[in-house]
Amino acid sequence: MIDLNGKYELLIKTLRSKIPFYPELSIILGSGLGDFAEKLEIIKSIPTNELTGYPQSTVEGHKGFIHFAKYAEKKLLLFQGRIHFYEGYSLSEVFLPVHIAAKLNSQYLLLTNAAGGISKNLIPSDLMLDISFNSFAVKKEITEVIGIASVYEKHKFLDFPSKEFNAIIREAAALKQINLKEGVYWYTKGPSYETAAEIKMISKFGGDAVGMSTAHEAVYGAKLGMKVSAISCITNYATGLTAQKLSHIEVIETANKVKNNFENLVKKIIELL
Ligand code: HPA
16 A cells, blocks of 8 residues: 555644644645635635645646635645656555545545536536446555555445535535536546547446546545535537547637636635535
8 A cells, every 4th residue: 555644744744834724624726616715705826846745736727726715714735737647647646636635634635627528417507416437447456545444344344525615515506506417437547538439338328427637635534534516517528429520629618618608606615515
């Protein structure tokens, strides 16, 4: 088992000496959703390249900042720039933002992502509450980080996504009259998008949306005792469902269009916490 407490001890110590407060909610911002941080009162921003040992995201639409911000008198920690497994980082590196959130005593962790819609119920620009995840593709790596017993026993003690946090998110969507869809988020390793045959299989197995992050972060966040929930921004139809070719540009463009709804929803969630 890899000891993340040991691996990141110094980094957490350095970070603690720089932070203006301990956050109540932490948010990892997905592809194209990073601008949300700028809609809040930013108290302090720390470029991740100032933190020795912090992996740098190499993906377009992912800036490397940790922001300490306030909204509705709540103390927030935002990660602008996600670290993906497909970039070649180990899962213990991918887990670092989640680890930081927990070590700074964040009670809640909101994971956000861009995802391809598979279910007929989903169209690009929809927001979807992730009601469950698969993480087959990285089971071995998750086990290495959080331990075999924890994975086998997860249904005994890991409540993720958090029922309590999901209820708050549903209430926020209702209050804002946002048609928040719900579905299963299916993780694929990437980095290339899926083939039409893979999407057909995932659909048969019960996946509603597909993406390259979040599922394993949710396991680790829950393992560290945070209330974890996740929201997907449906940026495109998954491969094979339309004639259109998939591109990262399309993902970013659609995420841009959903920004308003996303901002309204997440702000309401923060107010309700
Ligand atoms: N597949 C995987 N990841 C994604 C997609 C997709 O269709 N859209 C946005 N992220």
